[in-house]
Amino acid sequence: MLIDWFTVIAQAANFLILVWLLKRxxxxxxxxxxxxxxxxxxxxxxxxxxxxAEAQNERETFQHKNKELDQQRALLLSQAAEEAQSxxxxxxxxxxxxxxxxxxxxxESLRNEQLSLTREITSRTQQEVFAIARKALADLxxxxxxxxxxxVFLRRLRDFNSDEKAQLTSSLMLQEDTIVVRSAFDLPQAxxxxxxxxxxxxxxxxxxxxFETAPNLVSGIELxxxxxxxxxxxADYLASLERNTGELLNNKRKPQP
Amino acid sequence: xxxSSDELVLWQYGIVHLNVTIVTTWALMLxxxxxxxxxxxKLVTGAPISRWQCTLEVVVLTLKKQIEEVGxxxxxxxxGFLGTLFLFVASANLCTIFPGYExxxxxxxxxxALAICVFVAVPFYAIREHGLRGYLKNYLQPTFLMLxxxxxxxxxxxxxxxxxxxxxxxxGAMILGILLTITPFIFPIVMSALGLLTGMVQAYIFxxxxxxxxxxxxxxxxx
Numbered sequence: 001m002l003i004d005w006f007t008v009i010a011q012a013a014n015f016l017i018l019v020w021l022l023k024r025x026x027x028x029x030x031x032x033x034x035x036x037x038x039x040x041x042x043x044x045x046x047x048x049x050x051x052x053a054e055a056q057n058e059r060e061t062f063q064h065k066n067k068e069l070d071q072q073r074a075l076l077l078s079q080a081a082e083e084a085q086s087x088x089x090x091x092x093x094x095x096x097x098x099x100x101x102x103x104x105x106x107x108e109s110l111r112n113e114q115l116s117l118t119r120e121i122t123s124r125t126q127q128e129v130f131a132i133a134r135k136a137l138a139d140l141x142x143x144x145x146x147x148x149x150x151x152v153f154l155r156r157l158r159d160f161n162s163d164e165k166a167q168l169t170s171s172l173m174l175q176e177d178t179i180v181v182r183s184a185f186d187l188p189q190a191x192x193x194x195x196x197x198x199x200x201x202x203x204x205x206x207x208x209x210x211f212e213t214a215p216n217l218v219s220g221i222e223l224x225x226x227x228x229x230x231x232x233x234x235a236d237y238l239a240s241l242e243r244n245t246g247e248l249l250n251n252k253r254k255p256q257p
Numbered sequence: 258x259x260x261s262s263d264e265l266v267l268w269q270y271g272i273v274h275l276n277v278t279i280v281t282t283w284a285l286m287l288x289x290x291x292x293x294x295x296x297x298x299k300l301v302t303g304a305p306i307s308r309w310q311c312t313l314e315v316v317v318l319t320l321k322k323q324i325e326e327v328g329x330x331x332x333x334x335x336x337g338f339l340g341t342l343f344l345f346v347a348s349a350n351l352c353t354i355f356p357g358y359e360x361x362x363x364x365x366x367x368x369x370a371l372a373i374c375v376f377v378a379v380p381f382y383a384i385r386e387h388g389l390r391g392y393l394k395n396y397l398q399p400t401f402l403m404l405x406x407x408x409x410x411x412x413x414x415x416x417x418x419x420x421x422x423x424x425x426x427x428x429g430a431m432i433l434g435i436l437l438t439i440t441p442f443i444f445p446i447v448m449s450a451l452g453l454l455t456g457m458v459q460a461y462i463f464x465x466x467x468x469x470x471x472x473x474x475x476x477x478x479x480x
Contacts (some may be wrong), residue, residue, distance in 0.1 A: 002260060002261055002263075002365040002366075002423075003365050003366050003369055004261075004263045005366075006273065007263050007278055007279060007364065007366035007367070008366045008369050008370045008373070009370070010279050010370075011278065011279065011364075011366060011367045011370035012371075012373055012374055014283070014286060014370075015341070015342075015370060015371060015374055017286070018286045018289065018290070018345060019338055021286070021290045022289065022290065022337065022340070022341045022344065023336075023337035025290055025293045025294045025297055026297060026313065026317070027317060027337055027340060029300055030313055030317045031317065031333065032300075033297075033301070033302055033314070034314060034317075034318070040302060040303065
């Protein structure tokens with residue numbers, strides 16, 4: 001007999017026990033582990049999907065912001081360019097104004113300097129001319145400059161015609177017979193006496209003659225009677241010299257081509 | 258010549274006796290359960306997983322997929338029975354590689370026991386799914402005239418299931434024994450390798466036929 005029924009029953013029982021044991025120790029744990037892994041992977045995928053969506057949103061937001069920033073930047077740049085242009089224009093205008101002011105100031109300064117120089121030159125020239133003339137007269141003719149000037153002044157007075165003399169006399173009468181003689185330097189007593197005598201002869205015997213020294217008087221002698229003035233000075237010579245010097249200076253100041 | 262390992266009784270008390278078939282089955286059960294327990298004790302749900310766990314997952318998923326492919330919609334329900342059927346038969350057959358080992362599947366008692374389990378499992382699952390009336394109605398399909406043929410079919414396929422496995426495994430062991438006496442070298446090794454292949458094929462056939470029977474009984478329009 002190939003079939004042993006006790007063995008059949010025992011084997012069937014063994015098999016059913018094995019089914020239960022394997023179900024408990026093999027299939028269920030393995031399936032649970034697979035399910036758990038699948039759930040975890042699904043959760044991770046869902047999470048990744050969410051993150052991807054978030055990243056996409058963030059990317060779009062970023063791109064939008066980037067675009068806005070670009071627009072703002074372009075706007076700011078154009079504004080800055082406009083402001084820079086206006087500022088440049090303003091600064092240029094300011095600079096032009098300042099340059100013009102400086103130029104005007106420079107011109108004024110130059111004029112003042114020239115004037116000052118002219119005055120200095122005039123004064124120095126006067127002194128030099130007097131010194132040279134005094135020395136030359138003393139060396140050549142043996143006379144002093146003051147004497148010679150007084151003589152020339154007197155000769156001029158004497159050369160007046162009768163009308164001119166009458167005018168001076170009438171003016172003298174209005175000024176209570178006071179004649180003022182001004183000179184750039186102190187006249188020697190001899191010259192003063194000579195002038196006093198000569199003037200009394202010419203104008204009025206009882207006229208009072210007063211001598212004054214006026215350093216600002218340009219190297220000469222002048223006679224003041226009321227509103228009339230008779231003078232001799234080297235002012236004309238100096239004016240000529242000044243004119244020539246001015247021309248020379250102007251020529252030098254011009255820029256070379 | 259001893260045809261079955263049932264004949265080798267190790268212990269007996271009345272009708273209760275322990276033969277090699279039962280003891281070998283216990284050993285196989287122990288091996289399967291302890292192996293499964295050792296591996297599933299340290300299961301991890303994250304990566305990386307161990308090689309053994311990966312192997313078990315492949316085995317379980319393949320079984321599940323096979324059951325599903327045959328036509329059972331919820332393979333988890335049948336995995337315990339059908340999967341154990343395959344694993345037990347396969348391990349019993351594969352162990353023929355060990356010298357002196359006698360497969361319990363080479364015993365008609367074991368194969369009959371397994372066939373009877375299938376014979377019981379088919380109506381069990383069908384009644385659980387469709388109820389007793391729904392299951393019995395299958396025997397009248399397509400017409401009540403087919404009732405005796407359906408009953409015969411049910412019985413004969415159980416018989417065929419048990420005889421097929423027994424015949425294959427017993428003949429494999431017999432051929433190996435005979436060849437060992439004739440040509441003790443080389444050729445038995447080739448036959449042994451062929452026996453392993455046959456064993457795996459038989460395990461597959463046994464479990465897939467059981468699946469097909471259950472699936473046929475689970476159909477709404479009957480077998």
